[in-house]
Amino acid sequence: MNKTINNRAWFLVVPVVALVAFNALIPLMTVVNYSVQETFGDNTFFWSGVTWFEKLLRDPRFHGALGRQLFFTGIILLIEVPLGVAIALTMPKKGPWVSVCLVLMALPLLIPWNVVGAMWNIMALPDIGLLGHTLNALGFDYNYTRQPVSAWVTLIAMDVWHWTSLVVLLSYAGLVSIPEAYYQAAKIDGARPWAVFRYIQLPKMKRVLTIAILLRFMDSFMIYTEPSVLTGGGPGNSTTLLSIDLVKTALGQFDLGPAAATSLVYFLIVLLVSWVFYTLMMRNEAQ
Amino acid sequence: MRTAKWLVPTLYILFLMLPIYWLLSMSFKSTNEILGGFTLWPRDFTLANYTKIFTDSVWYNGYINSITYVTLNTVISVLAALPAAYAFSRYRFLGDKHLFFWLLTNRMAPPAVFALPFLQLYSAVGLFDTHIAVALAHTLFNIPLAVWILEGFMSSVPKELDETAYVDGYPFWKFFIKIFLPTIAAGIGVACFFCFMFSWVELLLAKTLTSVAAKPIAATMTRTASSSGYELGLLAAAGSLTLIPGAIVIYFVRNYIARGFALGRV
Numbered sequence: 001m002n003k004t005i006n007n008r009a010w011f012l013v014v015p016v017v018a019l020v021a022f023n024a025l026i027p028l029m030t031v032v033n034y035s036v037q038e039t040f041g042d043n044t045f046f047w048s049g050v051t052w053f054e055k056l057l058r059d060p061r062f063h064g065a066l067g068r069q070l071f072f073t074g075i076i077l078l079i080e081v082p083l084g085v086a087i088a089l090t091m092p093k094k095g096p097w098v099s100v101c102l103v104l105m106a107l108p109l110l111i112p113w114n115v116v117g118a119m120w121n122i123m124a125l126p127d128i129g130l131l132g133h134t135l136n137a138l139g140f141d142y143n144y145t146r147q148p149v150s151a152w153v154t155l156i157a158m159d160v161w162h163w164t165s166l167v168v169l170l171s172y173a174g175l176v177s178i179p180e181a182y183y184q185a186a187k188i189d190g191a192r193p194w195a196v197f198r199y200i201q202l203p204k205m206k207r208v209l210t211i212a213i214l215l216r217f218m219d220s221f222m223i224y225t226e227p228s229v230l231t232g233g234g235p236g237n238s239t240t241l242l243s244i245d246l247v248k249t250a251l252g253q254f255d256l257g258p259a260a261a262t263s264l265v266y267f268l269i270v271l272l273v274s275w276v277f278y279t280l281m282m283r284n285e286a287q
Numbered sequence: 288m289r290t291a292k293w294l295v296p297t298l299y300i301l302f303l304m305l306p307i308y309w310l311l312s313m314s315f316k317s318t319n320e321i322l323g324g325f326t327l328w329p330r331d332f333t334l335a336n337y338t339k340i341f342t343d344s345v346w347y348n349g350y351i352n353s354i355t356y357v358t359l360n361t362v363i364s365v366l367a368a369l370p371a372a373y374a375f376s377r378y379r380f381l382g383d384k385h386l387f388f389w390l391l392t393n394r395m396a397p398p399a400v401f402a403l404p405f406l407q408l409y410s411a412v413g414l415f416d417t418h419i420a421v422a423l424a425h426t427l428f429n430i431p432l433a434v435w436i437l438e439g440f441m442s443s444v445p446k447e448l449d450e451t452a453y454v455d456g457y458p459f460w461k462f463f464i465k466i467f468l469p470t471i472a473a474g475i476g477v478a479c480f481f482c483f484m485f486s487w488v489e490l491l492l493a494k495t496l497t498s499v500a501a502k503p504i505a506a507t508m509t510r511t512a513s514s515s516g517y518e519l520g521l522l523a524a525a526g527s528l529t530l531i532p533g534a535i536v537i538y539f540v541r542n543y544i545a546r547g548f549a550l551g552r553v
Contacts, residue, residue, distance in 0.1 A: 009378035012370035013386065016430055019367055023427040024393045027404030090295040099541050103534075104300050106541075107307070110533025112488045112505045115526040122519055123309045130309045133325045161303065168299075222397035225490050243399035250403045251495070263400040270395045278388065 034260035052261035062262060064237065065245040072241060073220045076159045080216060081209070083160070084167025088175055089201070091168070102172075105165040117229025120158040124230075144231065148238035151231045155239055158226060163219070167212045174208035175201060207284050214277040221270050242266055307530070313523035321519045336524035346525065349504030352418065353487065354532070356501065359422035361482040364429040365437075365475065372437035373463070377449065390431040398491045401427065406495050418501045421493045422486075429482040436481060440474025473543050480540045487532060504529060 038048040056062050091101055108116070126132040126143045131154075135142040144150040178200065186196050224243040227233065233240035233248070240248075246266065250259035313321060314336055315329040340346040374380070375387055405424055406415070414420040448470065452462040468475065494506040508525050 003377060003379045005380070006378040007380045009374040009380040009383075012374035015367040016371040016390070016434060017386070019363075019423070019426050020390060020393055020430055023405075023424065024396065026408055027401050030404040030407065031400065087296055087299050090292045092293070092296075101296055101300070103537050103541050104303065106537045107530070107534060108303055110484050110487065110530075110537060112490060112529050114490045114505045114508065115529050118508065118522060118526055119306045119310045122313055122523060123306045128321060128325050130305065130327075161306065164299075165303070218395050222395075222399070224397070224399050243397055246397075246399045247402065247491075250399075256403075259403070263397075266397060267395075267400050270397065271392055274392070274395045275388075278391065 031260045031263050034256040035264055038257055048257065052257045053265070056258065056261045056265060061245065062265075065240055065242045068238075068240065069221065069242040072155070072159075072223075073217060075156055076163070076220050077213065077216055079156070079160055080164045080167050081213060084164050084212070085171050085205070085209070087164070087168045088171035089197070091172055093176060102169070105168055107165075108162050109165055111162075113225035114229045116158065116162050117226040120154060120161075120226075121230050124154050146235055148235055151235060151239050155227055155230060158230060159220065159223070162226065163216060166215065167209075170208040170212040171205050174205035178204045207281070210277060210281045210284060214274060214281065217277065218270060218274055221273075310523050310526050310530075313519060314527045316520050316523075318518060318520050333520075336520045337528075339521060340524055340528065346504075346507060349502060349507035349525075350528070352497075352501050353493075353503040353505070356418040356421040356425070356493070356503070357483055357486045359418055360425045360429060360486040361479050363422060364426050364433045364482045365478050367426070368430055368433035368437055368478065369468070369475075370463075372434045372441055373467070375434065375438045376441035377446065387434075390434055394428050394431040394435075396427065398428075398489065402491055402495045405492060409496055415496065416498045416500050420496045421501060421503070424492045424496055425486045425489060428489075429485055432481055432485065433478045436478045437471070437474055440471045440477070444470055476540055477543045480536055480543075483536055484533070 035052055036048060036050070037045040038051070092098055111119070123129045123131045124144050126136055126145075132142055132144070141147075142150050144154045182200050183196070186200060191199075222243060223241060224247065227239055227241055228244050228247070231239045233244045242262075243266075246259060246262050249255045249262065312328055315332050315334070316326070317331060317333050317335065320326060320330060375383060401424075409415050409420045409424070414423070444467075448466070449462065452466055457466070490503065490505045493503045497503065497506065504525065508522060
């Protein structure tokens with residue numbers, strides 16, 4: 001759409017800018033402030049420059065949390081995106097089952113995050129939970145409070161359960177927007193299902209898939225509540241993701257300087273990756 | 288191959304329903320039964336867990352608090368986002384692209400980063416432990432989202448609509464409220480749904496900004512689970528009740544859900 005150039009449009013944006021600035025700029029400046037100061041807990045602060053950042057970048061604890069975070073995000077993207085596309089492709093296109101599928105699939109997305117954690121927690125209990133009991137009865141040695149591997153499997157299963165529907169809904173929205181004529185043309189040409197997917201469905205889904213990957217990247221990178229309820233970062237530190245580590249430092253130990261430095265580095269990583277996706281998305285949209 | 292197509296979504300939905308079934312079945316069991324051993328369905332069916340929630344003010348106030356701040360947040364976010372989305376969709380102005388991206392960056396801010404500064408900020412302005420504090424804090428990620436969704440829906444309305452209205456002599460606000468808003472009603476519904484959803488499911492900020500008077504149900508659950516032993520049945524019943532508002536709003540927007548998740552961009 002060709003837009004009119006009109007700087008008075010700023011008046012329409014003022015309420016949003018005021019609200020978000022209050023919520024974003026003031027806290028962000030507080031974080032920046034803490035990240036360059038040292039305190040002994042008596043409300044007196046000293047300038048400390050970039051010491052916290054230097055320490056942070058050499059801190060094995062931070063490396064560990066960041067590594068686990070990247071691993072987690074990578075794994076869930078690898079599972080959820082192909083799985084979501086596959087489910088969207090096999091969903092009915094019209095008829096009464098469409099609504100049933102959509103409503104049931106969207107349900108996990110509207111459950112408060114700590115309830116999601118609690119649900120999986122009671123389902124995975126090794127002796128009395130449905131999942132834990134079944135796995136142990138089948139002969140697997142499964143206990144998510146003791147073994148890091150079990151904890152990771154539960155964590156990933158929980159996220160796949162919670163968020164794959166987002167990818168499904170987005171891909172589905174992209175798929176139903178393809179005109180029937182495209183499929184008819186493919187049929188006349190005798191295209192195989194793979195060719196239909198590769199040259200008709202996938203290009204049409206590109207835009208929504210970029211949004212899906214962007215949202216899944218952001219949200220999985222920021223995940224806090226579900227793992228903290230499910231495993232609390234344990235056993236040991238094996239499932240301590242970045243945000244869990246950060247909340248432990250900031251609200252648990254009140255180490256303001258290190259916590260603020262971690263916050264900023266954390267935010268910058270999310271911002272950088274999201275910016276890349278956003279640019280890609282806008283380029284798609286411009287086409 | 289063709290005939291087995293329904294199998295994939297069916298299996299997926301079964302997988303989705305399992306933990307929900309387990310939560311519901313737990314909520315009808317007594318604590319003794321739960322801790323006694325593995326049972327696939329409630330043997331001695333009880334409503335005691337639900338009775339406890341509906342008669343104890345700590346519990347049901349949690350629900351009232353959550354619904355209050357979620358509703359407040361939805362109203363504030365959508366009202367503020369409407370004119371802004373219109374501006375982004377119809378006009379070019381100084382710094383518009385930067386502003387749009389800056390708004391989106393707030394959707395990317397990890398709540399864990401903002402928890403502590405928010406606590407200090409809202410304590411400083413005297414709003415700590417009020418519904419409005421949580422509602423305002425949640426606008427951090429809901430306003431960008433609402434602007435994004437509404438902008439998508441608005442951009443699919445042809446500009447000729449606006450121009451015709453102006454030619455007919457409608458002043459801007461009259462056109463906006465009487466003609467434009469009804470045209471994008473579906474988009475507003477979807478935006479409300481998303482604001483509701485993200486405010487309803489968020490806990491870290493809501494928990495950090497409240498102590499007693501505005502404590503969300505989800506936080507009540509966490510506290511009860513850890514302090515008064517492990518009352519799994521009660522926890523499950525409270526959890527089951529949190530599914531209801533979500534299920535209701537999904538039902539209302541079911542035809543627009545897919546488009547909404549694509550942020551109005553399909």
